[in-house]
Amino acid sequence: MSETTRLSKCLIALIGCSRREAELYIGGGWVTVDGQVIDEPQFQVDGQTVALLPGATTEPLEAVTLLLHQEAGQDSQSGCLSMTAETLSEAHAAGRRALRGHFARLTCLAELQPGASGLQVYSQDWRTVRKVTVDLNRLEQEYVVEVSGQIIQHGLERLNRGFNWKGHELPKIKASWQNETRLRMVLKNPASGLIDLLCRSVGLQVVSMRRIRVGGVSMSKLPAGQWRYLDSKEKF
Incomplete structure (x- = not known):
């Protein structure tokens, strides 16, 4: 041997x-x-x-930010572990080399609502981590929420103006119907469980929810379970 x-x-x-x-x-x-x-x-x-390879350099790898379409049932830790060279979206892989160093020392920014799927953001770039952390209370997060039940009268207006419900001071949000069972909700730094609480306050039950945008960065057509690199032109 x-x-x-x-x-x-x-x-x-x-x-x-x-x-x-x-x-x-x-x-x-x-x-x-x-x-x-x-x-x-x-x-x-x-x-x-x-x-x-030609052009080889000993410069350390540039810090990256990764965007994952996290699947329902995953948390941020298991989502992070699911990102490998094999799960890089083929549609976003051109000109990119997924290296082991890109998956080291990643920080999850802006956790998803419990049970939600959709856009999850990880970064090893201290500048991105600082910006999102500092601006989190001002950054819009957009969710598409599948619901069941019958909304109460003027329920949509209540969601858009904010109100007190059973001792909970609920913030005003941007809410609109996408179709008969799907709500679009835009919130700023929603507390854990807030979307479920908002829906229950107007007579609805959450079936599923998916985040599609954080600030100026959207998930776009990223397939579930796959990830891509944040483009240099994208800004939170």
Whole structure:
């Protein structure tokens, strides 16, 4: 049985770099093994061809922000773990290289309502984390809510102006019907369980809810269970 060698060690022997440089090259997605990008320094090489791609740099990976279409039943932790190179949306993958370093040290911003699906935001960029955290009380969050039941008279108007219900001071929101069973709700930093409470206050029961926008960033046509990178032109 042949003896295997760590990829980082192979690269050091190949180009004469330091161990730290080898790890940066590999972590940056600049190293291939038999033509396939491998970004794990500890990957074991067994006689395959190791190569350094043209334009390789030891610059650390740029911090990224990831947008996930989280499925119902997931929480932010399981949603984060579901993001891999394989679940990157094909429609948004052009020009992108999903590397292991992009999934490290991610912070979840603006948690979804309990039981909701839809847009979940994760970031390792301190500037994005700070902006969303500071502006969270001012950022609109848009939900599409499937409901059952019969809304009370003037219930939609009550949702839009805010009111007190059974000791709960309910904020005014932007609410409108998309169809006979689907409400569009726009809220700012809704407390956990608020959408369910708002619906019950006007005689409705929540069947499902899906967040489609946070601030100026929308989920668009991202398939359920898949994710994409935040584009440089998108702003919260």
